[in-house]
Amino acid sequence: MANVLAFAEQRDGQVGSSAREAVGVAATLADALGGEAHALAIGGPGLSVSAASLGAFGAAAIEVGEHEGLAEYNPEGYADVVVARVRSGDYGAVVFPASTLGKDLAPRVAAKLDVPLASDVTAVSVVDGHVSVRRPVFSGKAFAEVVLEATPAALTIRPNVFQAEERGGEGVVSTYTPDVDPADWRVRVVERKGASDGKLDVTEASIVVSGGRGMKDPENWHLLEDLRDAIGADVALGASRAVVDAGWRPHGEQVGQTGKTVAPKLYVAVGISGAIQHLAGMRTAKTIVAINRDADAPIFGVADYGIVGDLFEVVPKLTEEVRVLKQGD
């Protein structure tokens, strides 16, 4: 019997889908281990309001560490708070989101606790009392099943893979002030710059529209922006490395082996050939659409639906059809 702790990431004082997904996985594991799922949220004063919502997703207890100095992520401050929390309970596992923050925080926590960590997990189970997980290796060209032979088992879970389900609980919220002193921190964020257009990150969106060298010129990206806007909310723009290296798009949009790994519901590849390094970043998308004028482009080998044709004709038409469709909703 052991409880499971979910680290509930917040941004601007709000917990989001990554926190709900972590709580959902913690609840699944807690069921198998015969314990409860707990959530830990860390942030500035007032965070408990948003964190309380995690009760409905299965968190029996919601611990909220509120501190002015923790409003924004600081690796040293956050790691200390999580470690103190884990040590204060009898936890069989600790679940983090595999977001930029989670991937930064989890290894620090695991090393402090002296437990191994499984990263970017896509499935979890409990075998003979040990947490067993499935996770991508070789940039998604293979999956490993591994058993974590230490307690608590530490894992980060890949965004968008686990569905957060409402379980209808309440969750007891306790707010406390963590004992941290920002003056001790040797790592300090001195400036934050938002994405130029303030849009959703490619790893978080449930639909990704990506452009490659076939777009010809950065000036043509309005075609993809129009498509994105027609589809609606929860859509992000992605890019191939070729166009990022050419300086047409920011590196933050790059999908692939040396960019981001995405697992959206729908991935639309426009003018992208489908090099193996690009596929590494998007092949687990649920549905893949490819638009390319070369019928032999490797992208068609992984696409569920393809249109062979000139993107400058196909994309505007697609935007128009989607707009009509959405108006009918």
Add this chain to the structure above:
Amino acid sequence: MNVIVCVKRVPDTEARIRVDESGRAIEKAGIKYDMSPYDAFAVEAALRHKETLGAGEITLLTFGDSSAQETLRKGLAMGADKAVLLTGEVSLDGLATAKVIAEELRGADASLMLFGVKAADDDQSQVGPMVAVLLDRPCVAGVSTFEVQGETAVCHREVEGGTEVVEVDLPAILCMTKGPTEPRLAALKGIMAAKRKPLEERAATDSPSRVRLTALEEPPARSAGRIVGEGADAVPELVRLLREEANAL
């Protein structure tokens, strides 16, 4: 100002990965290996740093089997000064690897230790920050560029939807991501010079794995879907399929 760069030998990014008969390892035949891509960016960043400063020594460190010499020679040919190969069995337990590396780096005379943000074989993104904890050094992960200013390094770091400027006290550990400059290719002169640079090989300290691999599987083959049609005329059918069949719109 000395820099240590940790590099790993991994299958080339072009490599096709096949699981062998044991179901626990990859088919090694026919696979080309190379320095993990982010580690190559880390080496490039170290070289640029040294060029800016006009001083300091760059040491490469790897934990693996003797074949990793090849990876170290590549880094030496790019311009690093010397290399250390710790031989031993590398597992999927990133903390076990971090312990081996931390043991070697404890007390090392370097104000910067660079890692890749993620190795292209185990895809863990964890060894750098773990070494930082074990050595009690500050660490910034996901760094695209940095600049040393006095006793600190000012790093640019990518986060969801934006970038951060992070200041870290030296000595520090930085985990590098793709930077603005492509890792340089070794010129013939560099390759010749690399043969004479010191490469020390010795056994790693023992560090047992607590991550047990039970199975390795190839991802379910994505069956090539269908070509809905050609040109703009195919769009209405595509939209219908996305809505009715794939439930994606």
